[in-house]
Amino acid sequence: MEVCTPLKSDSRLKHRSMTPLRFLRGVICLVVFLSTAFMCIVYLSPLAVVGLRLISIRYSRKAVSFFFGLWLSMWPFLFEKINKTKVVFSGDSIPMRERVLLIANHRTEVDWMYLWDLALRKGRLGFIKYILKSSLMKLPIFGWGFQILEFIAVERKWEIDEQILQQNLSTFRDPKDPLWLSLFPEGTDYNEQKCKSSQKFAAEVGLPVLTNVLLPK
Template sequence: MNHRTRLDWMFLWCCLLRYSYLRLEKICLKAALKAVPGFGWAMQVACFVFIQRRWEADKKHLENMLDYFCDIREPLQLLLFPEGTDLTENTRAKSDAFAEQNNLPKLEYVLHPRTTGFTFIVDRLRKGANLDAVHDVTVAYPKNIPQTERHLILGQFPREIHFHVRRYPVSSLPTSSSDLESWCQERWAEKEVRLRDFYSGQSQGFERDGVARVPPCKSELRVSLIKAASLLYWSIFIALCFTGLWLSTSFRIYVLVMVGVYMGQQKLVGGLELLELSCHQYWKSRGADVGEKKKVLDGKMQ
């Protein structure tokens, strides 16, 4: 997906709520976000993929996380922003400098993708037989663009959000890393043209591509009920939390203990997703050891 604002992932949830299964999504995002109290802890519990944006440090971590997803066979939708950051004047200038250094065209509506992580993820999931397709997602905001969380706090929600989604089955993807890198760059060149056409003729949206609209798999009634239930749940939850903090000493102690647990485990093991991964690797190695011992015993008995 292209990364127009820092909030794209949040708006994509609205799309997934209608067209897919939101609970299956995991996001590949920068590691600093896991330290955000509450929000970052929830992402650790959800086993999101946190990266340092330094390939030397990220390669092994990505390998371990992707192998874990392949081992457990849990249905997975992994959201990746190959641009690495959202589109601003500053990041566009850096993208232009990258383009000059690599003899690439300058882009206005997207940033040049960094393809190393993308190609590695596709190859690893494909080797683990856990890749069904790559969905190329382009997002655009025709009315107003909320660039940061500050805009949402001020009530500047986007009046419209448009998504263009094209599915590429794994059988249609190139097999070599170099060809896959070129394939990703071609998709970004298409995004540049698609977004240029979109913003020059905003009323027609992405329909100019000639791509058919796909009806949502969930009815608007079901989506409305889900949103109403979520709003009711979180309103009651937040109200009860504040009430507990105000009235109950036991609840205040419980909150302090849980804050200490989350902060402590992050200092000790680096995050709950890493603790989960370590447990899986331990039991996997134990299972392998038991299997080897069984083979040795079977051989001796024979």
């Protein structure tokens, strides 16, 4: 892992042009990643969830985390080694093998995947869980996977979500249960249209008008 000081405002990020070879390499990485995800969700996870759950929730979680981490470890390899993408970490150091609450901006649709690069280096790749919008639970195959992995689905309405969060997080009270809980307060990925809507709402209710991120939900 490369740890650097934060980028200065006048820093210029280098972007490589898209070539047919790079495009093909990216498509191959995506196909491998999605196909293996299907295999893990359909064939491996049910054994850990249904079989071990009857004996011990703790051991069931360990088994699911093992398979989940094994699959996720392909992402840093494909992303950094095969696709030749340089990942730079800066800022405060996160302790190894500790329970962590991760709060991140949501600039792109794949921000949640970049956290895997960090979790791998901290020995917590299989234990990362996300608080996500409930509509994602309806995705074919992957929605089932999110439930197996115990991701927390919210409606983005506090009067509903307060009880949901309390019920789900209460099952992780044991400090021996490893946990990296990831939260994207903006609730959705960033784009110009969403930014304008966020700014309009902020101005109407007297909240700070943000320019580079969305108003937290």
